Amino acid sequence: xxxxxxxxxxxxxxxxxxxxxxxxxxxxxxxxxxxxxxxxxxxxxxxxxxxxxxxxxxxxxxxxxxxxxxxxxxxxxxxxxxxxxxxxxxxxxxxxxxxxxxxxxxxxxxxxxxxxxxxxxxxxxxxxxxxxxxxxxxxxxxxxxxxxxxxxxxxxxxxxxxxxxxxxxxxxxxxxxxxxxxxxxxxxxxxxxxxxxxxxxxxxxxxxxxxxxxxxxxxxxxxxxxxxxxxxxxxxxxxxxxxxxxxxxxxxxxxxxxxxxxxxxxxxxxxxxxxxxxxxxxxxxxxxxxxxxxxxxxxxxxxxxxxxxxxxxxxxxxxxxxxxxxxxxxxxxxxxxxxxxxxxxxxxxxxxxxxxxxxxxxxxxxxxxxxxxxxxxxxxxxxxxxxxxxxxxxxxxxxxxxxxxxxxxxxxxxxxxxxxxxxxxxxxxxxxxxxxxxxxxxxxxxxxxxxxxxxxxxxxxxxxxxxxxxxxxxxxxxxxxxxxxxxxxxxxxxxxxxxxxxxxxxxxxxxxxxxxxxxxxxxxxxxxxxxxxxxxxx
Numbered sequence: 001x002x003x004x005x006x007x008x009x010x011x012x013x014x015x016x017x018x019x020x021x022x023x024x025x026x027x028x029x030x031x032x033x034x035x036x037x038x039x040x041x042x043x044x045x046x047x048x049x050x051x052x053x054x055x056x057x058x059x060x061x062x063x064x065x066x067x068x069x070x071x072x073x074x075x076x077x078x079x080x081x082x083x084x085x086x087x088x089x090x091x092x093x094x095x096x097x098x099x100x101x102x103x104x105x106x107x108x109x110x111x112x113x114x115x116x117x118x119x120x121x122x123x124x125x126x127x128x129x130x131x132x133x134x135x136x137x138x139x140x141x142x143x144x145x146x147x148x149x150x151x152x153x154x155x156x157x158x159x160x161x162x163x164x165x166x167x168x169x170x171x172x173x174x175x176x177x178x179x180x181x182x183x184x185x186x187x188x189x190x191x192x193x194x195x196x197x198x199x200x201x202x203x204x205x206x207x208x209x210x211x212x213x214x215x216x217x218x219x220x221x222x223x224x225x226x227x228x229x230x231x232x233x234x235x236x237x238x239x240x241x242x243x244x245x246x247x248x249x250x251x252x253x254x255x256x257x258x259x260x261x262x263x264x265x266x267x268x269x270x271x272x273x274x275x276x277x278x279x280x281x282x283x284x285x286x287x288x289x290x291x292x293x294x295x296x297x298x299x300x301x302x303x304x305x306x307x308x309x310x311x312x313x314x315x316x317x318x319x320x321x322x323x324x325x326x327x328x329x330x331x332x333x334x335x336x337x338x339x340x341x342x343x344x345x346x347x348x349x350x351x352x353x354x355x356x357x358x359x360x361x362x363x364x365x366x367x368x369x370x371x372x373x374x375x376x377x378x379x380x381x382x383x384x385x386x387x388x389x390x391x392x393x394x395x396x397x398x399x400x401x402x403x404x405x406x407x408x409x410x411x412x413x414x415x416x417x418x419x420x421x422x423x424x425x426x427x428x429x430x431x432x433x434x435x436x437x438x439x440x441x442x443x444x445x446x447x448x449x450x451x452x453x454x455x456x457x458x459x460x461x462x463x464x465x466x467x468x469x470x471x472x473x474x475x476x477x478x479x480x481x482x483x484x485x486x487x488x489x490x491x492x493x494x495x496x497x498x499x500x501x502x503x504x505x506x507x508x509x510x511x512x513x514x515x516x517x518x519x520x521x522x523x524x525x526x527x528x529x530x531x532x533x534x535x536x537x538x
């Protein structure tokens with residue numbers, strides 16, 4: 001396999017901040033999400049979990065994309081940020097922030113959390129020890145959920161964007177955490193224009209000030225002269241790269257995310273990009289679609305029409321040579337063997353294919369084997385993304401190419417009276433090694449208590465932990481509200497420090513709030529590149 005230097009070495013997550021940040025209190029760690037928007041019609045939350053055995057101080061700040069004169073501070077300076085909250089989180093405890101509450105509209109420009117409504121922002125968590133956090137954003141009748149990241153990269157790629165102005169909206173979002181202005185160069189790899197055969201390649205540039213958010217509404221792009229810049233209809237991929245604006249040959253780390261809304265169906269998702277331009281090996285834990293998902297999960301509060309279920313697998317090849325991508329579809333039902341198929345993706349292009357169409361024309365995947373995971377290997381580095389459309393919403397995630405002994409999730413939720421139907425939550429844990437992985441899954445509750453389960457996952461296997469069916473979770477009660485039907489928690493999936501390297505992904509659905517999301521956790525300690533070594537064993 002071809003593997004460049006940027007993927008060939010172990011990488012430590014949660015690197016300490018530089019000295020200028022250490023001087024501002026005791027906040028030694030930061031994590032980020034570029035997505036954030038508050039209004040009287042949006043619900044937005046940031047669940048936070050402290051998995052440490054000691055108290056952690058946490059602060060959440062909204063860093064605005066721009067400021068308006070009417071919001072200037074008393075000294076006349078612009079409003080650049082709002083500190084949403086700062087407090088101590090007890091050991092082993094789940095907590096969180098509300099950044100926008102549609103049930104509690106407020107007059108004026110600022111909501112109850114002190115956040116300026118109507119101006120996009122990035123969210124920054126500072127903490128005295130590593131914590132896990134998730135963005136939970138409910139807009140356009142859909143749910144966007146994604147783990148925060150502490151990792152910065154000079155290049156991020158996205159395989160699954162879509163242009164149809166009448167039905168979809170896609171947003172590409174950046175956050176610059178550095179103290180200098182950066183130059184962000186975005187390349188769009190789109191479908192051929194009318195009458196053409198070669199892919200359409202569009203390049204955009206944007207300067208982004210220190211500690212500011214930026215990005216694009218990809219339905220409303222402009223050329224430097226102000227004329228409309230149109231992406232051809234259909235699917236496309238994105239590569240975004242950052243450099244120091246004062247020295248464009250010097251790359252610099254930033255964070256990039258995408259949110260995708262299929263407005264015509266009230267379905268959508270959000271995802272961080274693939275850092276470093278993709279990988280030769282990758283994993284997604286949940287790929288299959290359920291045509292009967294409306295019947296089990298419910299209709300939800302959004303669009304009353306029931307739409308077809310499908311899964312879309314997208315591949316972006318930014319390299320100068322063609323990619324041969326071999327996929328292994330791994331049914332959760334182990335009565336079925338992995339199913340192998342191959343796709344060729346031309347140099348500098350993006351491809352998207354439907355699992356429903358594949359089943360009809362190429363790949364024999366029986367209904368009983370449709371729930372499953374996906375592995376890929378490629379001769380060159382590619383970016384792979386999977387979007388599942390079922391029931392009231394969609395989920396989307398970029399394939400993960402890192403392994404770690406520990407994965408943390410800030411968000412976890414079930415409802416005792418709706419579990420398994422209106423609320424469904426699964427953890428997909430992959431052991432890519434040649435030996436067993438002894439995994440402990442720990443749940444951190446609001447009151448500082450914990451519960452754990454153990455799983456032994458065989459060599460090359462994926463284990464689905466059905467969280468909503470665990471009595472350790474759904475039997476949990478809180479002394480302050482013993483009759484509560486809702487259980488909140490954070491999650492750690494671990495083989496112990498220095499243990500077997502694994503991958504862990506969460507899938508969560510809640511009909512009461514409009515849908516679901518899929519996210520890998522935040523890896524801890526040292527990560528190493530995934531090497532599938534022949535794939536999942538039978």
